[in-house]
Amino acid sequence: MDKRSRSFYVLAAFFTLFLVFLYGPTITIAILSFQGPQGGLTFPMRGVSLHWFHDLFQQQAVGDIWGSFARSLTLGLMVMVTTVVVSVMGGLAFRKRFPGSGVIFYLIITSLVIPSILVSLGVGLIFSQSGLSVHWSTSGFGSQLTWTLPFGLLIMFAVFNRFDKSYEEAARDQGATAWQTVRHVVLPIIAPMLIGVALFGFTLSYDEFARTLLTAGSYNTLPLEIYGMTTNVTTPVIFALGTLTTLFSFLVIGLFLAIVVTLNRRRSRLGSDAGKGLV
């Protein structure tokens, strides 16, 4: 593989097409959301305006978007924090085999592959049959965790598989307790990966539709609200909403990436220079 072969250019072209396929539709609706007031759901553009964005802010026109956005945001943050904490604990537990770890492991895999509508249906049935009322912060929260926790744990498994145990041994040799080792050695080292877990937790929850469908109760989360809109809104206002939520997702990703970069900078500033000089 010394010089660029012909297959490189073929594959590069394929990859570019793949990216166009991934991004094309989203970019299209972003453009179409700037339709003029007379414009429809497809091209040609009839003028350029912010009309449909303006429409979004009219409460009565399109349901309770801002309420559902606030609920999704709160729920996303709740799920994010829980996912990080529980995944780290689970990841630490799974570094050693303990009786029952096999059962829990297969439950995690089941949780990952079970069709999401089954979780929705089952949790909904349990709540209704036991006389509890479903609510996004109780039943919805729990249902979403069955989707975010397996992802968080898989990341933690990958992290701990590549973790150099000699750091911990060094800490123990210096007289650190198990808790001190975790707090001052393990957690700082895995911190950037935890940002990844947090990002997964937040966005999976923020976008989750199927698991929230029967478990959110009378107050919609944003995906449910958008779903409702797709069945009865036939104007570009839905594209405007799509554009805004996509922008918000990018903002969240950017924020998380910025935290990772900052953490890495801080670490290289405070860390050792081992391996950088002459050996």
Add this chain to the structure above:
Amino acid sequence: MTDQTHLFIHKDTGAAPAKSRTPFSLSRLPDAVTGWLLSLPLALVLFFFLVLPIVMIVVVSFWGATEFSIYPAFQFDNYEFLLTSPVTYQVFFNTIKYALITWAFTLVIGFTVAYFLAFHVRTLTWQIVLFLLCTIPFWTSNIIRMISWIPFLGRNGIANSTLISMGVIDEPLDWLLFSDFSVILAFVHLYTLFMVVPIFNTMMRIDKSLIEAAYDNGASGLQTLTNVIIPLTKPGIMIGSIFVVTLVMGDFITVRFMSGSQSANVGRLISNDIALLQYPSAAATAVILLVTVLLVISILLRFVDIRKEL
């Protein structure tokens, strides 16, 4: 890195040496107890929101329903109705058809993309940048990504108007939107990433000297691909396949949305029953779907030791 650890520990023990024997000393507990304590929150969530719901669905699948309510019973009516109805078989056939076609497309695209990233992109920085570019759409809403096909595939959409202006067709193609074609297109759009990530991950772990050895022994590019890379990538392919197949089999929203309610899969059958408040019937269908999915997974898992791969 070692300096950093020293720094932290000295700081801590230096400031409060007495604290190093806190009652919170996990090391004095046996491993089994620590393991259980640490995985307790996880186990509780999985028990209450995974195990109990599945048990509940199985129980309710034997219940009866009137037009307004459901009542506890132990009868096989739901299953009997389900298994004697030709609709069920048609819908299961559709579900498996969607899963197989989507799997084939995501596998070819996912493998090619991962192969390009892992073996043709030379620097780690570019690998990471291009990989992140592929993952970004994954973080935005599925439903938004589905709607975004409308301006493309509709009667007056970009695809039709381009084809007409190029003179390929005279009239708009109706089967572009609200058809099996658009359903599968959306599936591939939504789920190819689930194939790219595990395959890329396994490919990155392949020792590059193995490929050089193959070349040195006179293997052609194709021979290296089929005899070295594909066998070594098999675990990633299996994990990706598990993701794609289960996501497609359990889906109901994409099929509803992209077929314009004209096609059905098992997920839609369940969600229709739910909409009609026919929970026992929905539960019976759900049980059969679950059994099918678990069968498919157990077949796929025969090819890979998933615990070893993580």
